[in-house]
Structure formats: C-alpha cells, structure tokens
Amino acid sequence: MNNSTQIASHLLRSRIGKLCVVIIGASPNEMIEKATEVLKESNFLEFRLDYLAKPLAALPGTQSPLSPDMSSAINTGGSAPNPVVGGAQLATQAAATITSLEKMIGPFPFSALALTQRPGTDSQGWPGMIFLSSYVYLTPAEREAQHVSAADNVLFGEVMMPHEVAHQWFGDRVSWASYHEQWLLEAIANYSALMLVEPRHPVYEQVMLEAYRQLLAAKSKDGLAFVEAGPVTLGIRLSSSKFPAGYEIITYGRGTWLLHMLREMFRDASRTAENPEGSDQVFLGWLRSLYDRYQGKEITNADFERSLEEVLPKPLWFEDRRSLDWFFDGWVNGTAFPRFEIKDARFSTKSGKPLVSATLRQLDAPDDLVTSVPVYGVVGDNKIYLGRVFAEGQETRISLPLPAGVKRLVLDPNQTVLTAP
Ligand SMILES: [Zn+2]
Numbered sequence: 001m002n003n004s005t006q007i008a009s010h011l012l013r014s015r016i017g018k019l020c021v022v023i024i025g026a027s028p029n030e031m032i033e034k035a036t037e038v039l040k041e042s043n044f045l046e047f048r049l050d051y052l053a054k055p056l057a058a059l060p061g062t063q064s065p066l067s068p069d070m071s072s073a074i075n076t077g078g079s080a081p082n083p084v085v086g087g088a089q090l091a092t093q094a095a096a097t098i099t100s101l102e103k104m105i106g107p108f109p110f111s112a113l114a115l116t117q118r119p120g121t122d123s124q125g126w127p128g129m130i131f132l133s134s135y136v137y138l139t140p141a142e143r144e145a146q147h148v149s150a151a152d153n154v155l156f157g158e159v160m161m162p163h164e165v166a167h168q169w170f171g172d173r174v175s176w177a178s179y180h181e182q183w184l185l186e187a188i189a190n191y192s193a194l195m196l197v198e199p200r201h202p203v204y205e206q207v208m209l210e211a212y213r214q215l216l217a218a219k220s221k222d223g224l225a226f227v228e229a230g231p232v233t234l235g236i237r238l239s240s241s242k243f244p245a246g247y248e249i250i251t252y253g254r255g256t257w258l259l260h261m262l263r264e265m266f267r268d269a270s271r272t273a274e275n276p277e278g279s280d281q282v283f284l285g286w287l288r289s290l291y292d293r294y295q296g297k298e299i300t301n302a303d304f305e306r307s308l309e310e311v312l313p314k315p316l317w318f319e320d321r322r323s324l325d326w327f328f329d330g331w332v333n334g335t336a337f338p339r340f341e342i343k344d345a346r347f348s349t350k351s352g353k354p355l356v357s358a359t360l361r362q363l364d365a366p367d368d369l370v371t372s373v374p375v376y377g378v379v380g381d382n383k384i385y386l387g388r389v390f391a392e393g394q395e396t397r398i399s400l401p402l403p404a405g406v407k408r409l410v411l412d413p414n415q416t417v418l419t420a421p
Helices: 004-013 028-041 083-104 140-145 150-166 179-197 202-217 232-238 246-269 281-294 301-310 325-332
Strands: 019-023 045-049 114-118 124-126 129-133 339-350 353-363 370-379 382-392 395-401 408-411
Touching: 028 114, 083 114, 083 150, 083 179, 083 281, 124 150, 129 150, 140 150, 150 179, 150 202, 179 202, 179 232, 179 246, 179 301, 202 246, 232 246, 246 281, 246 325, 246 370, 246 382, 281 301, 301 325, 325 370, 339 370, 339 408, 353 370, 353 382, 353 408, 382 395
Parallel strands: 019 045, 114 129
Antiparallel strands: 124 129, 339 353, 353 395, 370 382, 370 408
C-alpha cells in the first residue's frame, strides 16, 4: 500500500509487458495453486515462488504504516498468522467488499480477484490480484499482541483490504496520467474504503482521519512539519532527504482529507428543510460517473477538477462562479493546514428575524487561502447546522440567519475541514 516498491511497480506496470513478482503461501502447493489461478487471469505476470513457513518471523522489524518515519517498530518476531483460517475469512469479507463497491462505483472490472499474503505491513494491488499484508489476516487481539497501534489496527482490520480492492476500479482500471495524479487514485481508493467502514463503525473513520492529521503535523528529524513536504500533486517527489516519508504522509493523509472535505461540502450543500442532514447522492453520483468516463483511460488533475465542477452545488460557487479553482489553488496545489476561530459574534434581529454577524479568522494560512467552513449554532446540548461560509484570507466578516434560541456559534464540530491539531 505505501512503500516505494509499490510506487515503482505502479509506474512500471503501464510500461512493461512482463513482470516478475513474488507470491507467498502457507505451503509450496498452496503457492503453486495460487500462481496457476492468477496466471489464468493475468498472463503478463511471471512468478518467482518463495516459500516461507513463518513469513512474519523472517522480518527483523517492520515500521508502522501510519508512522513510517518513526521508530515505533512493530515486533514481527512473534506468532505468524495462520493464512488458511484468516484467508477463508478474508475471502468472505473481500466478496462482500466487491458487492458494496459495485453498488458504489460500478461492475467489478475484472473476471476474478486473487488475494495472497505478503509478509510485512505493506499491500499492493494488481489487476485481478492483491498482495495483502499478513497483518490484515490477524485478529485485532493478535495485532495488539504485536504492539500495533489503535489506528494501525483499524487500518489493517478495516481499511487496507477494501483500499486494495477499490484500486481494482481506481488505479487498475482508471490509471493516472502522471506522477502528479498518484495521490488521486490513492485518495479515492482510501476514501472509498473509509466510506464502506463508516456506516458500520463511524468512529473508525474518525480514528483514521485523526491519525492522518497527527502525521501531517508530526515533525521530521529537521523539525519541519510533514505537511510542509509539499502539495499532493508532487507525487513521489514528496519524499526527500528532508521528508523521507513525505510521499506516504501527504498522499494518503492529506489526499484522504481532501476527498473527505469534498464529500462533506457536497453533503452540506444538499441539506434542505425536508432533509436536514443532507445526502451523499451528488458525491456518489460524481464518483460513479468519474469511473464510467475514465475506465480504461488515464486521468489528470484537471479532469478531476472539471468533473467536480460539472456537478458543483451552488453553495460552493465562490464569488458566484461555477469553479473549484479556490479549492484546487489552496488545498490541492497548496499545503494549507490552517486553524479557524470565530470572534466578535453579534446577535440581532432584522425585520423580526434573528441573525448573527461575526468575524471568521483563518490562522496560519496563506493570505489568499479560501476555505468553505461549516458554522453551527448551539442550543442547549444541540448543535444546529447554520450554513457554510467562505473564509477568505485572514479575516472574513460573515452574517447568517439564526433559528430561535441560538446564543453561541461553533465551527465545524464534526471535523470536516482539515485543520492543524
Ligand atoms: Zn493504494
């Protein structure tokens, strides 16, 4: 999922007819069986079969995928997973994931999918085949015994497999045009996985988003926050001697947040009196049509922006223009990681209707940053959605109509905008 081998392989895949890959199994027979099965589907692959009785034990220590630059090495010397038991369970889960993703995106693009274990923390997807981290095959308790952090436990237990399966659509069937779009396919695959997790375990989505936020804020050895490594569109160039894990942290961390911001903006824009929570209909319709349009093709960041603008809800038209340039300039092609503050709120009544005006401050942000920020009013224990406002630069004066009883405002209580911790 997130190492340099994968990136190299992604790049190689579109250019080389035959590839040599490694396949792992519990026994030599199992491996030959798997290899034969996969060869039926992907005849451009060549196999090198390496048999390891205890794949985890073969590794001296593996770093945590959610903290790749940190020294919290996971102990891999303990018990190796039993791939027969875990494999059967995983096959059932993968089948259910395919069904859900078909509903969300469209028909599964290949005739079969093979999952095979890969020792260590990384996973990697190919058309019709996935190398899945051996940690995915463990139970949560087994992972805890291996000193896997809470966020990594969610990653291995709930996100990694659906992430790799989603790549069958976005990554394997829709390709990136250049390294500038690596982030886009990773973010779509990762966010699709989170959207599948959300209805069952809403808290897990929050755990992942919070882990990504903390990683973006984490400091490199030189004391620089990783968010400074650059915008998502720099792709593999984000990793450097200054930011050794720059690619992973920005692509997966910031990339996932950008998709989350878009989805939440679209949902807020669909709120009506009849449907006060809003819906994901427009966002999911967009995702499906993006796949329809670009399957079998390469996608650019410009295509991505244009496709969103075609369905852009009116509340997201900054300065009355059907454009997402404001979002792409500051958030996609920029490194914004601001904080927000509301002050000087004045409650009044105009023609008998209560309203509030206040100053919205955007801190630690570029002067030209534009952000859509949801504002809520507090009544007792409830937070009522009042609307979204554009924060422009450091200070913006805002004004919103109010339901009765609101005496206090809060910004984005549901964490839908990427902010510094
Ligand atoms: Zn991926």
